[in-house]
Amino acid sequence: MCLCSTMGFVDSRRLWCHWPGQFWKVTAMAARPILRMGEPLLFEVAKAVTEFGTSELRALIEDMFDSMEAAGGVGLAAPQIGIGLQMVIFGFEKSERYPDAEAVPLTVLINPLITPVGDEEELGWEGCLSVPGLRGEVPRHTRIRYQGFDPEGTPIDRTVEGFHARVVQHECDHLIGRLYPSRIRDFSRFGFTDILFPELVRED
Numbered sequence: 583m584c585l586c587s588t589m590g591f592v593d594s595r596r597l598w599c600h601w602p603g604q605f606w607k608v609t610a611m612a613a614r615p616i617l618r619m620g621e622p623l624l625f626e627v628a629k630a631v632t633e634f635g636t637s638e639l640r641a642l643i644e645d646m647f648d649s650m651e652a653a654g655g656v657g658l659a660a661p662q663i664g665i666g667l668q669m670v671i672f673g674f675e676k677s678e679r680y681p682d683a684e685a686v687p688l689t690v691l692i693n694p695l696i697t698p699v700g701d702e703e704e705l706g707w708e709g710c711l712s713v714p715g716l717r718g719e720v721p722r723h724t725r726i727r728y729q730g731f732d733p734e735g736t737p738i739d740r741t742v743e744g745f746h747a748r749v750v751q752h753e754c755d756h757l758i759g760r761l762y763p764s765r766i767r768d769f770s771r772f773g774f775t776d777i778l779f780p781e782l783v784r785e786d
Contacts, residue, residue: 612645613652614663616711619761623661624712628668628757631692634735643690643733646671654679655711656686657749659756662712668693670753679709679782683745691738694730694754698723699741706748708762709775717778719771720762722748 617624633639642665650658650671656679657672673688702724709717725743728750732738742750752762766772775782 612641613648614645616649616653616658616662617664619710619713619763621712623664623666624756624761625759626661626666627759628659628661628666630668631731634692634731634733639733642667642669643671650711653711656680656683657753658711659753661756668757670694670750670757672749672753680745681782686746686749689738690733691728691750691753692731692733694728694750694757696751696754697727697729699725699727699743705771706745707779708748708752710752710762712756713761713763715774715776716763717773717775718763718766719768720748720752720765721767722751726750728754 631639642660646658646660646663646669649663650656654677656674656677657670660667660669669690669692671688671690673686674683675685677683700723703721704724705719705721707717708720724747725741726747727739727741729737729739755762755765763772
């Protein structure tokens, strides 16, 4: 089974990957441990990626996808696996963690810039692989424009809304050393996933 997007696809068996104009082979999965809240790196500002299309960058991307898949996440930032670079991945067709969410295209976003489109915000529940077992209701911009680069250095420029916009904002917060609990305004809307959402099959 492949996860597909306009940017390319990643075979879930992690044997072959494709980004526009190039294939490369990956011989083994390499899920890395995900840092949890309290680790100093999660509160640091990540550095910009300066070289694109390298074997090292591709290997890191594969490790990130493997780590996200192993944890059942919908997004992951490089600092969450101990790499202080401005790179996030996100996307899914269906998610056990967010069963009501619309599909988001599988994306690698490097050196991102987020610009709110309008002033409207909306509240929504979020979890985080670095804050396991908890969920909180977080305000986010409803509609955003995000820009950056794909792994080969090709520009990305999209305007999105809803859960897609929420995922991007959440993941990019990791690049400025913020975790979602710091954005919660009402802490009566923050708690353990199994209490708030006992119907979820897979715990955060």
